[in-house]
Amino acid sequence: MIAQNRFRRAGWLWMTVCVLASRALLAQNAATTSADVQAIVEQLNDSNPINRYAAARSLFQLGAEAKSAVPSLIKHLDDSDEPTRAACVEALAEIGPIQKEIVPALVTKLDDKSAFVRHTAAVSLGRFGAAAKPAVPELIRVFERSDAERQAVIARTFGQIGPAAADSEDVLTKAMNAKTPDVQLAAALGLAQVKPDAKAAVEKLASLLSHSETVIRSSAADALAELGPSAEPAAKALAEATRDESPRVRRQSVRALGRIGASAADQLESLIASVQDDDEYVRQVAVLSVARVAPKSRDTADALAEALKDENSQVRENAAIAFRSLDGTVSSHVPALVAALATSDTDVVAAISETLTKAPQESLSELAKAAVAESSELRRGTAIALGRLINHKADLAERALPVLLSLLNDEEWQVRRAAARGLGAAGRSAATALPELTAAMRERNKFVRRAAAAAIQSISEDEAND
Numbered sequence: 093m094i095a096q097n098r099f100r101r102a103g104w105l106w107m108t109v110c111v112l113a114s115r116a117l118l119a120q121n122a123a124t125t126s127a128d129v130q131a132i133v134e135q136l137n138d139s140n141p142i143n144r145y146a147a148a149r150s151l152f153q154l155g156a157e158a159k160s161a162v163p164s165l166i167k168h169l170d171d172s173d174e175p176t177r178a179a180c181v182e183a184l185a186e187i188g189p190i191q192k193e194i195v196p197a198l199v200t201k202l203d204d205k206s207a208f209v210r211h212t213a214a215v216s217l218g219r220f221g222a223a224a225k226p227a228v229p230e231l232i233r234v235f236e237r238s239d240a241e242r243q244a245v246i247a248r249t250f251g252q253i254g255p256a257a258a259d260s261e262d263v264l265t266k267a268m269n270a271k272t273p274d275v276q277l278a279a280a281l282g283l284a285q286v287k288p289d290a291k292a293a294v295e296k297l298a299s300l301l302s303h304s305e306t307v308i309r310s311s312a313a314d315a316l317a318e319l320g321p322s323a324e325p326a327a328k329a330l331a332e333a334t335r336d337e338s339p340r341v342r343r344q345s346v347r348a349l350g351r352i353g354a355s356a357a358d359q360l361e362s363l364i365a366s367v368q369d370d371d372e373y374v375r376q377v378a379v380l381s382v383a384r385v386a387p388k389s390r391d392t393a394d395a396l397a398e399a400l401k402d403e404n405s406q407v408r409e410n411a412a413i414a415f416r417s418l419d420g421t422v423s424s425h426v427p428a429l430v431a432a433l434a435t436s437d438t439d440v441v442a443a444i445s446e447t448l449t450k451a452p453q454e455s456l457s458e459l460a461k462a463a464v465a466e467s468s469e470l471r472r473g474t475a476i477a478l479g480r481l482i483n484h485k486a487d488l489a490e491r492a493l494p495v496l497l498s499l500l501n502d503e504e505w506q507v508r509r510a511a512a513r514g515l516g517a518a519g520r521s522a523a524t525a526l527p528e529l530t531a532a533m534r535e536r537n538k539f540v541r542r543a544a545a546a547a548i549q550s551i552s553e554d555e556a557n558d
Contacts, residue, residue, distance in 0.1 A: 119265060126160060133164045135264025141173035148179035155186045162187060166197040168552035177204065178212045185216035189223040199230045214245050225256040237261055240272040247278035252286035261287055268296050273308045276300065281315040298326035301345070303334045309336060313344035317351045318541050324355040331359035339371035346374060360386045364395045372404040382415035393421040400432040405440050409434055412443040416450060423451035430458045433473025434465075441473045446481040454487045456492055462493045468502075470509040475499045479514025482521045489521040497528055505537040512540060515546030519554035526551065 124306045132154075137146035151158040151165060165492035167185075181201055183193050217224045217231070228250075235246045247267060250260040264286065267279035277300055284293035297319075300312035313333060316323040323330075328347075333345035346366045349356045356363075368376035379399045388391045396418075399411035409419055412429065415422055422429070429444050448455040459481070462474040478496045482489050496518070499511035512532055515522040529551075532544035 103331055129154065129158050129160050132158075133161045136161075136164050136168050141171075141176055144168070144171060144173060144176045145179050146177055148183050151515060152179060152183035152186045156188060156190070158189055159190055162191050162194060166193060169197055169201055174206045174209060177201070177206065178209045179506065181209065181212045181216050184220050186553050189220045195220065195224055195226050199227045202234045211242070211245060214242070214249050218249035221252060222254055222256035224249075224253050228253065228257050228259050231257075232260055232263055233258075233370045235267075236359075240270065240275050242265060243270070244272075244274045244278040247275065247282040249282075251278075251282035254285055255287070259287050261290075265292070268293070273300065273303055273305065277311055277315060278307060281318065284315075284319050284322060291325055294313050294319065294323055294325045297323070298329035301329050301336075303339075306338045306341065309333065309341045310338065310344055313341055317344060317348035320351045321346060321353055324352050327352055327359050328354040330356075331362035334362045334366050339369075339374055341368065342369060342371065343374045343377050346377045346381050350377070350384045353384050354386070357389075360389060360391065364391060367395045367399050372402075372407060372432075375399065375404065375407045376401060376410050379411045379414050383417045387417050388419045390421070391420055393425055397425045397428040400428050400444075405435065405437040408435070409437070409440045409443045412440065412447045415447045422447060423454045426451055426458050429500050430455070430474070430477070431470070433462065433477055434467045434470035435473065435514035436469060441476050442480075444473070446476040448477055449481055449484040452481055452488060455481055456488055459492075460495050463499055468504040468507055471499060471502060471504070471507045475507060475510035475514040476517070477514075479517035479522075482514075482518035486521040489518070489524075493518075493522060493525060496522075497525055500525075500528055500532060504537075505540055508532070508535070508537070508540045509543045512547045516543070516550040520549075520551060522551055523555060 118548055132147050132150050135143050138144050138147070148165070148168065151161050162184065165184050168180045168219050169177055171177045171180065181198060184198060189195055195217070198213050198217055201209055204210050204213065214231070215226050227404070231246055231249060235243055236247065250257040250264060261283065264279045264283040267275050270276050270279065276296065278295045280296035283290050284297070295310045297315050301309055303309050303312070313330065316326050316330060324487065328346060330345045330348050334342050336342050346363060349359055349363055360382070363378060363382040366374055367382060369378060370373050382392050382395055396411045396414055400408055401412070402408050415429065416423065426448065429448055433441055433444055435441060459478055462470050463472055465521065475496060478492050482492050496514050498509055499507055502508050502511065512529060513531060515525050527546060529544045529548050533541050535541050535544070
């Protein structure tokens with residue numbers, strides 16, 4: 093928020109000019125050499141602040157390639173122009189803590205006269221992780237005398253530094269009882285990252301899941317998801333939050349349970365209910381989370397099979413992907429997976445085709461039936477899946493190729509094109525189909541001809557690489 097306000101005061105037009113200038117400068121130095129970096133460094137001394145800012149931004153975009161510019165960037169941390177100082181901070185953060193002078197230099201900017209620069213310095217130090225340990229004492233000092241907004245930023249920085257910021261435990265523990273929920277939340281997350289066994293921090297985040305403000309509940313769920321398995325003590329509260337009135341809170345709570353994994357298995361019922369949530373984005377996350385939490389459960393497999401019928405294509409795709417992590421249950425749900433191939437969404441078809449390779453024998457039998465189905469969409473998806481299956485398990489080619497070749501003569505051109513693509517995907521295992529593909533190149537339909545030509549090329553290249 094500080095940064096956004098500051099940029100508005102500085103003027104969006106001015107900033108746009110600066111960004112365009114930095115891009116132009118980089119374009120002149122597309123293949124970066126040490127001489128190029130030096131040329132950009134020299135521009136840091138330009139009398140025009142726009143050019144100095146553009147140079148700093150260019151060095152930021154170069155990242156580690158600009159390591160020779162570190163001394164000059166440190167020097168310009170005291171530039172008279174505020175955006176340039178902030179850009180130098182960001183450039184040093186992007187280069188990384190490769191020189192011992194960088195962290196101490198950024199620490200000095202925690203007391204910059206500009207709130208924006210101070211904010212940028214605190215955020216940048218967090219990017220260094222444990223390498224920012226020397227900054228912890230100063231961060232603690234600044235934290236103790238800062239307002240709520242800045243305390244929340246620095247608390248997150250402590251969390252990013254992780255266990256190396258152990259000295260911040262006391263101030264973070266105290267801040268969990270701050271007046272503002274933003275600070276409470278940031279302090280709890282920071283403490284949980286600094287001290288992974290800090291149960292009190294997880295409990296605090298769990299309590300914020302019932303806060304009156306939606307944004308706080310959502311942020312608490314986000315924070316717990318970030319903690320992963322360490323958030324296990326909050327599993328019950330997260331399960332309750334999957335019934336929150338806010339779709340975002342529900343979605344992030346479902347995601348957090350999935351990140352916890354098997355330790356959240358007692359909350360499986362709530363997750364399965366979320367697979368049927370009214371919000372499509374909740375359902376998209378739920379199908380993945382339920383598989384992570386209870387991969388051996390029959391209820392999980394049944395829920396995923398039902399999700400393959402969802403009206404939202406991303407839910408169906410995620411359900412197909414989630415099936416791969418289940419223990420030995422793909423074979424019993426092959427009919428549901430094959431039925432879901434009846435879609436025009438190519439991503440869904442690709443995901444299902446890959447999943448079917450986990451149960452090749454059962455899949456081939458079911459795909460053979462689908463090849464003569466009334467639905468042309470199903471026949472089209474079947475062709476793609478057969479090609480992927482042959483590519484995965486070449487010894488199925490003898491049985492699978494006749495089915496695929498029959499689809500190359502389908503009455504619908506979309507199915508014929510899909511069959512050609514499937515043969516191409518099968519690679520050298522489909523070499524015996526070259527005569528049929530050659531004949532398909534005389535098709536009336538140009539799309540089928542192109543697919544046949546591409547398939548011939550793919551098979552030939554695969555054979556040449558054998």
